[in-house]
Amino acid sequence: MSGYIEKIRSHASPAWLALAVVAWMIPALLFFFLPYSEGYGAVRVPLFEQWSNICGQGEDWQHCFLVLPLALGIFVYLIQASPVPSVGTSFAGLGVVVFSAVLFWLGYRMSTHYLGFFACQGLLIGSVWFLLGGRTLLAFAFPLLFLVFAWPLPFLDNYIAFPLRVLMSHGAVFVLDTLGLEVVRNGTGILSAPVPGLGIPAGHKFAVDVADPCSGIRSLFALMMVSALYAQFTLKSWWQKLVLFAFSAPLAILGNLARILMLTLGTIVFGSEFAIGKNALTDPSWFHMAAGYVVFVVALGGMAGLGSLLANFSRSSEPPGAPGAPGSAANPPAPPRDDY
Secondary structure, eight states: OHHHHHHHHHHOOHHHHHHHHHHHHHHHHHHHTSEEEOTTSSSOEEHHHHHHHHHHSSSTTTTHHHHHHHHHHHHHHHHHHSOOOOOOOOHHHHHHHHHHHHHHHHHHHHTOHHHHHHHHHHHHHHHHHHHHOHHHHHHTHHHHHHGGGGSOOGGGIIIIIHHHHHHHHHHHHHHHHHTTOOEEEETTEEEEOOBGGGTBOTTSSOEEEOOGGGSSHHHHHHHHHHHHHHHHHHOOSHHHHHHHHHTHHHHHHHHHHHHHHHHHHHHHHHOHHHHTEEETTTEEOHHHHHHHHHHHHHHHHHHHHHHHHHHHHHHHTSOTTSTTSTTBTTBOOOOOOOOO
């Protein structure tokens, strides 16, 4: 860290230092203190208050509380562990600052705190790019972009939750049919198949509905955040990191499908009250609560497996003389053994 501070000192003039202090303090002051939007209230409150209220209302966005300290920790780690980039000035970053300022003003006029969230992040990114240059921006791109996971976006529930519910019910019915269990789908409900000859209607034996909390949206964004961290610190090349991050959403969906199947099979075998509870939303059973962890077990297991495959593929594709490749000086072949 001392080396990087020395580089900034050599680059800095009093005017530059004053500009840097102002540029990096402005997003914080705007975020924490400026009354920005009403949200669902009657008076404007700062973005920080809107952010903390949304994150604290339920389980869906509580992971956002972890993002700011994680980003700061990653920033400090990169300063200490990475080569110190050269410090320069880039006027392209000034364009980002201007655009973010306009976006912030639009959000204020529209009383839309979501625009304010991303405008503050844009002001931070643009000021780093403008004052420290493109190389510094690339060196610290991950913690700066990682801040996107800090912003709760509950309005996405209206656009994502229901399609996920339909997808979960389709997938569960397909798997159950493949296993030989006769089920039918009704909207987002999974019902036992009717037996017309005996006058048994659909859903007589069991009925499971994929409600909003079971759509998987609760785990989707949290697992995307975890996959970004996992990819950053376990994989080397950018394409590997992008592939793993791209698979985070499918893995979260696969984990939630396993949860729905567990609840459905539990209902078939043990009954609805045991598997679901007296009320799925207000009084869930212990089985229902335990099934929620299946999402993370499946998704994180798949993430670790895919990360291992990508890392092994990278090592196997390296030329023989590359560091870490088989036969290289850093990883020489094992000497022959004489076994008697």
